[in-house]
Amino acid sequence: MTGGRDKIKIGIDAKWYFEGPPSGHVVVRNLVNNVLANPLGFDIYLILNSKDKQLARETFDKSVKLIFLPGLPNLLLNMLALPLAARRYKLDIVVYQNFGSFWPAKLFKVAYIHDVLFLDMPKYYTRGERFYFKKMTSLARAANMIITISNHEKRRIVDHQIAAEGDVKVVHHGVDENFKPLSDYPEAEVKEVEERYRLPAQYILYVGRVNVRKNISKLITAMPLIKSKIQMLIVGERGAETSVLQRQIAELDLNNRVIFTGHVPLADLYIIYARATVFCFPSFAEGFGLPPLEAMKCGVPVVVSNRTAMPEVCGDAAVYINPDEPVHIALKISELLGDRIYYAQKVAAGLKHVKQFTWQRAANLLLTLIAEAYAYRKHHS
Missing domain, CATH: 3.40.50.2000 (Glycogen Phosphorylase B;)
Structure with missing residues (x-):
């Protein structure tokens, strides 16, 4: 140049x-x-x-x-x-x-x-x-x-x-073009990541910083209320909030259902996204909020907070929650998990919506x- x-x-x-x-x-x-x-x-x-x-x-x-x-x-x-x-x-x-x-x-x-x-x-x-x-x-x-x-x-x-x-x-x-649906990745690569992180058969995924603003605590509180024994994966750099969340997990007897991976390399993150059952981003406040779009590009339905920039970014493709209410979070995730047609509609809506970004x-x-x-x-x- x-x-x-x-x-x-x-x-x-x-x-x-x-x-x-x-x-x-x-x-x-x-x-x-x-x-x-x-x-x-x-x-x-x-x-x-x-x-x-x-x-x-x-x-x-x-x-x-x-x-x-x-x-x-x-x-x-x-x-x-x-x-x-x-x-x-x-x-x-x-x-x-x-x-x-x-x-x-x-x-x-x-x-x-x-x-x-x-x-x-x-x-x-x-x-x-x-x-x-x-x-x-x-x-x-x-x-x-x-x-x-x-x-x-x-x-x-x-x-x-x-x-x-x-x-x-x-x-x-x-959104990075390397984010794509699970079927687009070689089976051997998927299996390698599954084994490296011992990924559950089904899981709710959160990706981002582990701090108070991200509101992971309310998502953890919602876990026992979800009409499924689905597990949860928290992917992000461990911070001061991590130990607080781990105590909460122990108190709710969720040690076998909530997994912290810490930071993961980008190549692994692509597959962890694509392997997820549902992506949940209950953040109280975002200037933009990129992870929900990354999940959409991987063909994963998205549940997000109805606050700040997230409705602007996610449009009609996401399922919206009140981030202050664990009962509401659990209800919306349960609705997705319990209705195959609704689930498929949100996957399709996300794949279409994310094309503009x-x-x-x-x-x-x-x-x-x-x-x-x-x-x-x-x-x-």
Whole structure:
């Protein structure tokens, strides 16, 4: 990929490409791959951590332009080092992850804000997290444009007067093409994963972080109320909440029905999704909520909370629950398990619905929105 001088130079904050917050890592990796595949006339520069220099040179084609920043906390890098790099490489535009910068003045600054849930739901965040994230909102006010991940988050950003409505654009996430129904995987691979994790014949699946906001506790409380002795698999990095949940499981005598896998490699996760009987995501709050779409793409019916962005993301394809009510959670899961026709309808609805969420579409829309906003600014400056 070669860039001429007539092309607009855009730097993309890709520091989470190789590692970072789980959801941020997924988003950045997929957006970057698809932006590079179709740059829409931009001259693309990837901004990365210097510790990933060797890995980046092995991963990306030699024609991809790479900028490496020193090992500092993300906030400081974006406020100080990244603007200096933008000036050095004469970038026209920079897309920042969450934390932007006040300068350089001529630089067109795009803040890609994943969510600002902490503003309305501080109880789900530590004091340190709230202090850290607060910097995001002040820096975002200096951005020329904000990209966020759902209309629900856009409304939150506007309501908190972080930016005017016209300056906030929505780009929904896509779903990795490697998620697919069970029948699309080789039997030998499926069997290997089944044996590695001792997967039950049938299970309710949860995938995501293990913390209070995800509301796994209410799902566990619902387990004895489900009209089936189905088991449950909790897939996600173990956190402080894990020990609390394990005590709850013991108290409810569910040790033989609830399995924690911890973090699993992506190749295994595809099959764990596809092997599930039902996917349940009872989260209290999400800026987007990608796991339900991943489950839909695997042909698994989805039960999700009726809160925040999830109705926007899942549409009519999901079964909705009140996340505060374990009885309601159990009822909706039982209805799916007990009615083959209803179950098949939700599988079909999910497979159809998820087709609109692709990373190529997300990447193309991201670049198109930026190009339009940049052209408007140039024309009116």
